[in-house]
Amino acid sequence: MTSKVAKNVPTDAPSPSPSSRVDGLLATYLSSDSVYEEVLSLIDGAQAPLSEEEVALSPDSMRKRRKKAAAESSTTTIASTTISPLSPLSPPRGKTRGLDKFHRTGGLPLSPRRSSPSPTSPSATFNFPNAPGSDDIYPPTSPMDSSPNMMRGIEMPEVEDERPKESLPRFYLKDEHGKHRRRSLTYPPEEHKDEEPKDIWPSSPAAPISKEDFLSVTKDVCGFPSFFNSSFYDRVAAASEGGVVSKNTWEHYYAKYIQKEDRNTRFFHAVAKPGAQYITRDDFVPFISALLAFHAGLEFLSEHKEFQEKYAVTVITRIFYAADKTHDGRLTARMLRKSGVVEAFTKVDLEEDINKVTEFFSYEHFYVLYCRFWELDGDRDYKISRDDLLKYGDHSLSHMIVDRIFESAPRPFGNGKGKGGRDYMGYEDFIYFMLSEEDKQNEISVKYWFECLDVDGDGYLSTMDMKGFYGVQSHRMQCLGHEVVPFEDVLCQFFDMIKPTEQGRLAEGDFMQGHCNKVSGSLFDALFNLNKYLQFESRDPFLERNKREDEFDTD
Helix, strand or coil: CHHHHHHCCCCCCCCCCHHHHHHHHHHHHHCCHHHHHHHHHHHHHHHCCCCHHHHHCCHHHHHHHHHHHHHHHHHHHHHCCCCCCCCCCCCCCCCCCHHHHHHHHCCCCCCCCCCCCCCCCCCCCCCCCCCCCCCCCCCCCCHHHCCHHHHCCCCCCCCCCCCCCCCCCCCCCCCCCCCCCCCCCCCCHHHHHHCCCCCCCCCCCCCECCHHHHHHHHHHHCCCCHHHHHHHHHHHHHCCCCCCCEHHHHHHHHHHHHCCCCHHHHHHHHHCCCCCCCECHHHHHHHHHHHHHHCHHHHHHHHCHHHHHHHHHHHHHHHHHHHCCCCCCCECHHHHHHHCHHHHHHHHHHCCCHHHCCCCCCHHHHHHHHHHHHHHCCCCCCCECHHHHCCHHHHCECHHHHHHHHHHCCCCCCCCCCCCHHHCECHHHHHHHHHHHHCCCCHHHHHHHHHHHCCCCCCEEEHHHHHHHHHHHHHHHHHCCCCCCCHHHHHHHHHHHHCCCCCCEEEHHHHHCHHHCCCHHHHHHHHHEHHHHHHHHCCCHHHHHHHHHCCCCCC
């Protein structure tokens, strides 16, 4: 038989695996008419009523007797059946295993827990999963799902499906009336109501509970960080008539602000003032103060109160920089949901190393921001003037853009209002400036610099707007002995990269296009940051391409 198979196989064909050969022979065996009749007899035997002798036997003895009878019948059938050999290349490996094998080959699959004897042996026997006494795998749930060659005309016995029934996930909560339908609820109210601790409440529903015992409610029920506990406890107490937190007080607050709200909305109600439609920077102060007292990574600041205050200001300002798209110093629930602020608070509660939480809370980031501000503030009045800002980055900024920063740059916290208010820059305004200067490829920084460059305020960067800024740059390059690139060449290059919607001018939306992520920063540097523009012009294009292709190169 080996020689016959070899004639049908190309000489350059790969050697089949033993499992593939066994699968092919098994498929041939199960497709014979005699085996088909045997399956019918086994099924009829399973449906036949028990004899009096079998009723007297134990279940194990009866199973062994029927198994022995099936084996004898199978041996007789196999001895009288001629099995034609198949090519070792067919069927493909992995195509006829488990229930898939049942559907594709028209036969019942072998139990995955048992080794299959060689079908070429006359004394080989097979244990079918659907035979009496075998429960290794489950049968098809419906005869309609099985192969038509095997199942046509067979009345399958009713078998109870013991497989675990998976419940479908909840699509929306019935009491929401369409609210939050397009976003998932991180903390479904039904689940957390069941998880509410029962042993923390006093026997009397009106008896107060301590802040220490209330921690499990803050963290486990509401999903807030641990350092929220004190301020959140005071918030719940303030909402009650008696000014204490009891079981009755908590159930009323829970039903109003927690039960039907998602994670971000709960956070908003916990931080914002009662009844307010937005969060201000003062609302974050008690929570950041609790973080400074709670977090192990900030313990070293406990002896430096002045730096604790600066750190809190830095964190709050960075939160508003990332979330407050309108630059008015107000965070709505919608802005909060899109910003990732809630996730950052949860992360800092779980992370021991404060510097690993690069979103808002990193102490190293605070150190760089504050030290840079301190270096520029020569007279130590906690204010930066135009002359101070000109020193930034080794005098990399032009005087024209510095004037525009003081005149038009966003100041979300109201700094600079009044007579002479725009003549200096506070620490919060400097954070906005430095974050926008170091990363010009995000939406916030693009809006920041677009307002500064839009001199006439028409919502577009015209050729005249950009030519004025580049004229100052070209004069500085000429004085330093650098080769000056004509403005027309620079303008044509950036128009080709940005592809503006309107010919001859750039709108703010043009910078938000997907292909402009890395181009916007280069354009802004060409107009007002000399050092970064010279680095861009002297770059090696082949090296830059290799860096983009190398996912491990982070320089």
